[in-house]
Amino acid sequence: xxxxxxxxxxxxxNESAARTxxxxxxxxxxxxxxxxxxPGSGKTTLLxxxxxxxxxRLKLGAIDGDIATERDADRLRRLGIPAxxxxxxxxxxxxxxxxxxxxxxxxxxxAEILFIENVGNLICPTSYDLGEDFKIVLLSTAEGDxxxxxxxxxxxxxxxxxxxxxDLLPYVSFDLGAVARQVATLNPAALLLRVSARTxxxxxxxxxxxxxxxxxxxxxx
Amino acid sequence: xxxxxxxxxxxxxNESAARTxxxxxxxxxxxxxxxxxxPGSGKTTLLxxxxxxxxxRLKLGAIDGDIATERDADRLRRLGIPAxxxxxxxxxxxxxxxxxxxxxxxxxxxAEILFIENVGNLICPTSYDLGEDFKIVLLSTAEGDxxxxxxxxxxxxxxxxxxxxxDLLPYVSFDLGAVARQVATLNPAALLLRVSARTxxxxxxxxxxxxxxxxxxxxxx
Numbered sequence: 001x002x003x004x005x006x007x008x009x010x011x012x013x014n015e016s017a018a019r020t021x022x023x024x025x026x027x028x029x030x031x032x033x034x035x036x037x038x039p040g041s042g043k044t045t046l047l048x049x050x051x052x053x054x055x056x057r058l059k060l061g062a063i064d065g066d067i068a069t070e071r072d073a074d075r076l077r078r079l080g081i082p083a084x085x086x087x088x089x090x091x092x093x094x095x096x097x098x099x100x101x102x103x104x105x106x107x108x109x110x111a112e113i114l115f116i117e118n119v120g121n122l123i124c125p126t127s128y129d130l131g132e133d134f135k136i137v138l139l140s141t142a143e144g145d146x147x148x149x150x151x152x153x154x155x156x157x158x159x160x161x162x163x164x165x166x167d168l169l170p171y172v173s174f175d176l177g178a179v180a181r182q183v184a185t186l187n188p189a190a191l192l193l194r195v196s197a198r199t200x201x202x203x204x205x206x207x208x209x210x211x212x213x214x215x216x217x218x219x220x221x
Numbered sequence: 222x223x224x225x226x227x228x229x230x231x232x233x234x235n236e237s238a239a240r241t242x243x244x245x246x247x248x249x250x251x252x253x254x255x256x257x258x259x260p261g262s263g264k265t266t267l268l269x270x271x272x273x274x275x276x277x278r279l280k281l282g283a284i285d286g287d288i289a290t291e292r293d294a295d296r297l298r299r300l301g302i303p304a305x306x307x308x309x310x311x312x313x314x315x316x317x318x319x320x321x322x323x324x325x326x327x328x329x330x331x332a333e334i335l336f337i338e339n340v341g342n343l344i345c346p347t348s349y350d351l352g353e354d355f356k357i358v359l360l361s362t363a364e365g366d367x368x369x370x371x372x373x374x375x376x377x378x379x380x381x382x383x384x385x386x387x388d389l390l391p392y393v394s395f396d397l398g399a400v401a402r403q404v405a406t407l408n409p410a411a412l413l414l415r416v417s418a419r420t421x422x423x424x425x426x427x428x429x430x431x432x433x434x435x436x437x438x439x440x441x442x
Contacts, residue, residue: 038259038364039259040364067374069367069371071367090344121342122260122341123288123311124313142261142361142386143260143363150292150341152288153311172389
């Protein structure tokens, strides 16, 4: 068995677990989004701001993937939502079985929107279906405007690209138009949002996107 | 053969290639540093500023690892140093055989300092020895001050931790002391530098570190 065979076997097992998860989320009416980005792009900060805006009218939940520390789940639990931390044992991505394990603990069964915050990594999480409705890629303005073409797979697969930390735009070199053009080339159907969780700019549009997706999922039954 | 067996076999083959590379670099008197960070932490920008300061008196060279695009090597070649781009075919790290392949092209043989700019990733590159003298981990102030404990393996192994983009400190939430304490816990011997390639702050100390390391390597023969 070669390295490639092993990888194919691992991905096939993941696909099978993801199908089971997707059916479970459909039956429960839970919208599931899989957030993928570099370390420090602001996934947890975006979720904190989202919880502040949405948790009064929607049941939210989160699964946080990290190599080490319970820090991200702690930050979200502090805001009153159920959040389960998965430590990946060194692996650079979450897999569907880890998400199943988190769901089987029961605390996330009632969530209307489940956020899966993947391990900070623009590469590895791309290939692992977690049963989500769609992937979201985050790119902070501090990371530079050349990233979509340098990490094309995730930008091609994510239904939504969120440019974060737009409050830093006056202090960094970041051409929003260049990013928009790269994203449009890689994935013409992708939505591009610009947010600053710190100032709140763009948060209404982001929350509306989530609520619209939830309404569509419910309408489809 | 299990997934774990395959990984052990891959790492053993890499170790063997790295030993050959290390001997080659020792014989040539080339100081080799392996730069590892998240995407967008400023590896290429740090190297551009380093070339501006050092290339008049030292022969520099670079190997750039990326998933896609020749962009990073192009940026360095524009400053007059030989730079070879390795496209990893989707892999989340460089390996020693790719570095051998780059060296066998000949253009980097004369380098006194060789910079290996790894794929943007805080996880995967950690386990792959590239024959370097030491690893350097970069962390930008925009990424947040919780990263060493969240990605402990690279911070434990890197001899030098460079905090980049210190010009953004007034605009982000980043506690330098907290980072220093985490790095000291994970690797008491690590050196911690603070630089802004944009303003030049800290660049003299960074260049002195490289020149001192080169002098020590030459003295050891």
